[in-house]
Amino acid sequence: MVSRTIPVDPFDLVIFGGTGDLARRKILPSLYRRFLAGQMPEESRIIGAARTEISVEEYRAMARDSITEFVPSSKRDAASLTAFIDHLRYVAIDATGTQGWQELREEMREGMVHAFYFSVAPSLFGAIAERLHEHGIADGNSRIVVEKPFGKDLKTARALNATLAEHFTEQQIYRIDHYLGKETVQNLMAIRFANILFEPLWKTEYIDHVQITVAETVAVDGRGAYYDTSGAMRDMVQNHLMQLLCLIAMEPPYHFDPDAVRDEKLKVIRALEPVRPEDIVRGQYAPKNGKAGYRDDAGNPDSRTESYIALKVGIANWRWxxxxxxxxxxxxxxxRTSEIAIYFRRPPHSIFDDPEGGRENVLVIRLQPNEGINLKVMIKEPGPGGMRLTQVPLDMSFAQALGPDGSDIPDAYERLIMDVIRGNQTLFMRGDEVEAAWAWADPIIEGWETRQERPHAYEPGTSGPEDALMLLHRDGRRWREIKE
Incomplete structure (x- = not known):
């Protein structure tokens, strides 16, 4: 299968925080891969902007090193890398002061799509937005990209939305969640709405339950101070897992249109039922074999912040x-794995002598690693001796379908940045969607803070706290095994 590359209009993309970790690891390598694929027009330019006082040559050298480190050698060559680096510029700029803004304005060209990537702390969003307009750099056709965390509760999210709205319309603001750029996540909509096979069954009459798992092997060391003010609920559930839940549970939009899709996602969030305290399990990883535990990594020996969370969530609508x-x-x-597992109900009556009474069909959408889709179905076990049933997978690996090593699958940032240039907001969160998610999450967080609950300790290298297993066991279900 060969993917089509559709060029975008010529653009000037400014990366605020252009020397930062996100720019080095994701943004610049993603732009290089789009350049290599022929999607980035020759006239386009990428302008790094940061407080660091370096020359354009030094910035280009940093970008070359980043791409060499984070793009596989099989997907780059010296000639194309040199050609890409020639598109880079750099401006030393003070986000809260006056330095560099006039120079940045002089870099911007007429007739180009102007996009500004705020790869900086949210506390700087307002100052940058204000100066972009004050110095005449941004106009009514410009686009801004903002990274999470988009607030830490409903109050701060509303304040941040209001700050951006002073200078940009909602149609100009792209709140990025890289999970929505993953091929498999986008395929959730294709699976549901492009195949008559699944959509008639996509409701409570046929689906027993849904499991969404995002498991990581890494600790929080290196970002422990930030993480201890956030936790798994704010860092992952309120945004990444919420978006996955919405794509699974949303009603069919009238068209694959940005606002039509986001309208349906918003309805799901607003239909979420309050989560009972007994339906929440929080955990912290403990020390093991000389490796630090969460509290050591966070630098807070009395921390009550969760590095693990499991929840049982209900949706109050006719479908779910x-x-x-x-x-x-x-x-x-x-x-390390991210997946969605949809468990269909068992047949109401089994005509076979199956001691388990017939096992359910399970549709598994793997987001990482080894992106793909797996459907478990029941078949007859080969051989004589009666009708013995066994469960087998119908497996589609994206790596096999799209490339021998899977590296032809675009990184999420590649797709999302190009969507910004196109002006397509379908895979980006709208302001009211962010606020609705916080309105649901805030009472959950306030509840355990009021009760002064401490997270359960769990051993690293396991599936989490034992209490999380009981969350499903008491309902007669069990978690899928966490494995790559």
């Missing part, structure tokens, strides 16, 4: 009432 959604995410777990 009675079907629980189980969400879990955590650090220092057994394996």
């Amino acid at each position: 009432k009675g079907t629980p959604f189980y969400l879990r995410t955590g650090k220092r777990l057994r394996a």
